Amino acid sequence: MNFSLSTEQQMLQDSVRRFIDRHYDFAARSAMLDGTGINAGWRRFAEQGWLCAALPEAHGGLGGSIIDSVLIAQELGRGLALEPFTGSAVLAAQTLLAAAAPEHHAEWMPGLADGSRKLALAYSEAHTRGLIDGQSTQAERVAGGYRLNGRKTLVLGGLQADALIVSAQTQEGCSLFLVDASVAGLRVRAIPLHDDTWVAEVTLEQVLVADRALLGAPGSGLDALRQGLAHGTASLCAELVGGMQRAIEISAEYLKVRQQFGVPIGSFQALQHRMADMAAELELSRSALYLLLEAIENPALHDLPLRVSQTKALVGRAAKFVCGQAIQLHGGIGTTEECSVGHYFKRAVVADQLLGSSAQHEALCASHLQARWK
Structure with missing residues (x-):
């Protein structure tokens, strides 16, 4: 690459x-x-x-x-x-x-x-927590279309969307439907997140859609979801890489101007070690993101779901560590609303739970390795 x-x-x-x-x-x-x-x-x-x-x-x-x-x-x-x-x-x-x-x-x-x-993807459910397996939303075949019933959570961009791509189970398996946001039976509830962003919770009760709302062939939704989630995970991890880099820059500037005992605290070796650890985690995250980009660009050479899980697990944990250390380097002021590093940490905490948490993706990586070694 x-x-x-x-x-x-x-x-x-x-x-x-x-x-x-x-x-x-x-x-x-x-x-x-x-x-x-x-x-x-x-x-x-x-x-x-x-x-x-x-x-x-x-x-x-x-x-x-x-x-x-x-x-x-x-x-x-x-x-x-x-x-x-x-x-x-x-x-x-x-x-x-x-x-x-x-x-x-x-x-x-x-x-x-x-x-x-605007579009939004409504696939995550309360029990799946951002993963694609085990979805329970149902799409029942009726004359001229489908009837949808279920509830979706953590819908990114769902509050502003003109339509939603909804995943649901048909007789053929997981299928995707393009559903107008104003259709009867669809309710959208605004959910505030810890980092000042908002997501939607979407409830579908007897929602009727026409045949043309089906995206692709019935039962073909998983492959499209995996492709979309690979792109979405790469984008989310890139956001975290950018946030980590900025948190390190802000911390480095603060260590140059904050003084104790008459000298800048950046001269203290213990704090230099912390900055070195933060920089190392940033570079590991950047490298993991590069590997995911390579997998998306050349899927025939990689196990794309594994690369997605590896990247999300590593970058999610690294972002929380780096931004948490940035708060520590700022001391008490780092926890205030007026200090930006605290907001980077809150974003890292929230992003770690989106599209599957680092713990969930680590478990998927472990399952993949166990299956390979059997």
Whole structure:
């Protein structure tokens, strides 16, 4: 795998970082927490071309790859962006690409590319906790369509979505359906998270959808979900890598100016060791993310579900460690709302629970290794 960015990719990363530095500093983010600026932020994302970076050119996208999505997500992670980029622009969009027929692409991709329409993926349930196995939402075949019943949790971007991609069990197995957010019987409840972001809980009671709402063939949903979740996990881990890097930078600056006994505390060897440990965890996380990107780009050479679990487990734990250490280096001030490092830690804690926790993915890795060694 070539680890060097192309000229276009470097320009993309630089443009996102400039935007974050100029328009999305910590003060600006704090002012957006009432939710009034999120839609405006999404429109600006669309104007910059970030929402369509990895969408096909045939439908208004720029024809990029997962690497483009990761570069954007990493810089958004540095700024603790509140907009559901990973949930809507990556996770839902890539699941639609993997699952849908051409008519669905033609109907939805242009709107996703220009930001005028939003999708969200509703697959997680309370007992599955972000994993795809064991889903209980049912889709019963009826005349002219399907009847859906079930409840979905932790739907990223679900509050702003125009439609939801819902996973449900049919006679053929797991299937995906494109469900309008305003359809009768569908209820969306806002759930606040610890890091000041919001997700949706979606309840479906006797929701009727037409045959054309089915994405792909009946029973083909798992493969599309795995592909979408691979992209979504890479984007979420990139956010955490960006957040870790920024937390280390903030901590390094603080150690230079905070003094005790007449000298900067950064001169204390014990604190230097902490910074070295944080930097090591960051580089391990970055390397794991590179391996996942390689697996997504070349799935024939890798066991993609294993790479997803390995990356999510490692990066999730590393982000909590790095951002937790950043708080420790700041002392008591690091726990206040006015200090940004505490918000990076809260984001790391929440992100670790999204798309399957590090503990769950570690268990999946262990099961995979046990099966291989039998």
